[in-house]
Amino acid sequence: MSAQFDQVSVGDELPTTDITVTRADLIRYAGASGDFNVIHWNERVATSVGLPGVIAHGMYTMALGGRYVSEWVGDAGAVLEYGVRFTNPVPVPDDETGATLTFGGKVTKTDQEARTATVTLTALSGEQKVLGKAIAVVRLP
Template sequence: MVSYGTPSYDAVAVGDELPAQSFPVTRDTLVRYAGASGDFNPIHWSERFATSVGLPDVIAHGMFTMAAAARVVTDWTGDPGALVDYGVRFTKPVVVPDDDEGALIEVSAKIAVKDDEARTVRVDLTAMSAGQKVLGMARAVVRLP
């Protein structure tokens, strides 16, 4: 985990970029996530099943992808409780091949809006995997001291 400490509301500006992060995803990662989440849908572990329903291969859980992107924000604030709203649209799956490398989710983020009255900032996130945007309209609202 990368932790940067809680930034001050007055110290951030629209356009500021948060530190980008990359998250490796392997089949082992998916098995562990399935056990923790209880989501054992075979599209996340069975290549045969995933391709039979039209997917290119096994795909990462959407909630795993969403959580990875949120980590960029929570690591930046140093306080997961500062996150007051978060939403995404799933645009493409993260395809996880059965090899030694798996997939990589690359997340960047920047401050898009400041709300002086609420002392919140909206952070817009971009999540990419294999050169494709995997989350759309990924936005987090954070309350800063």
């Protein structure tokens, strides 16, 4: 799904992608990141602090959005800027199904001289927005 600059216009929609997050993914991410916060693996503690249950790491959710954009552009090194605000947690049930994150995006700006595109992402868990102001700037071939 590699995008080319001469084929990208403001208003273009990126194809939506569903990504499943399971408790096993949270364990792997905790090991890789060193973030072993108990709310990411212990249901009792997570609910005792007012969460709906065990939640995905915010940075893991952000990383999945970054992967979505880098797969669209075709090169992780082409992502020049990327930032988000965390708006809602992603509850991850303790079952085989896990949680589904749905990513989408729209080209909101292009720069002919720099051959860049600005993409505004959407990230939903169910009907709930989980990332706000999710914006990436990518260089396109």
